[in-house]
Amino acid sequence: MTIGGGLNEPRDVLGVAVWALLNHPQQLAQVVADPALFPLTFEEAVRWVAPIGMYPRETTKSTVLDGIQLPRGAHLGVVIGAANRDPKVFADPESFNINREKKPHLAFGGGNHFCAGTWVARASVAGVALPDLFRELPGLRLDPERPAVDAGWVFRGMTDLPVTWDSNSASQLSI
């Protein structure tokens, strides 16, 4: 879990955050002008597309959950991807909006198994990867010829994210 969580989910949130920002030029301009907004971008990206969309649970005793009677030993799929877009909690939940009212989301789970890597992910993606990417790749934009693809349900992220950028800058990268 530590190895999988250490690699896949941060990668997925990074891809989704880049895709979302490139699709929302005003929000992109906002974060480029004020890198202190990268943490907000990160939280909104994990809310909007939870990198772990569903995790399994089993009831250890019979219980009633939100009016539903559950027997002991029932297998449950906790769909945090849906919870994070609950219209009773988030206004206009389907939109990516870093300026939305700050609310707790469930992308890192909750309770005893709350993600052990939450702060590692925040530091590495919001503190390092996102700001570095937009600094090192000036003019980063979606490739108009090839559409980006997001996919997955249990694990969700970008499976294809073709981009281009301006190479005539001082900081060229060879990829």
Added chain:
Amino acid sequence: MTKLSFHHSDGSIDVVETDSETSIMRAAVTNGVRGIVGECGGQAMCATCHVYVRPEYLGGLPGIGDDEDEMLDCTADPRDDVRSRLGCQIKLGTGFDELEVDVPGSQV
């Protein structure tokens, strides 16, 4: 019986009275106190149970552990060097029977 008073920034107060030897966070969440979230269920891993303890009650509290200390650097509202605590790390029925805290404006 422990009496907990949660002071909100709009001036309202939630009072919780309980016999349970639970934590401040758990007492707040079970009783629907606004502004205390407790995302990690009390493991000192999320800092969404941050409270500012009123100075007159600081004396009766247990000390701040290493995990709590580190997590207090991650609170959404600024840490107060003296008054900030994690609600989940303070158990009831341990040295005080009344406590008043200010609830931060934001936890996330």
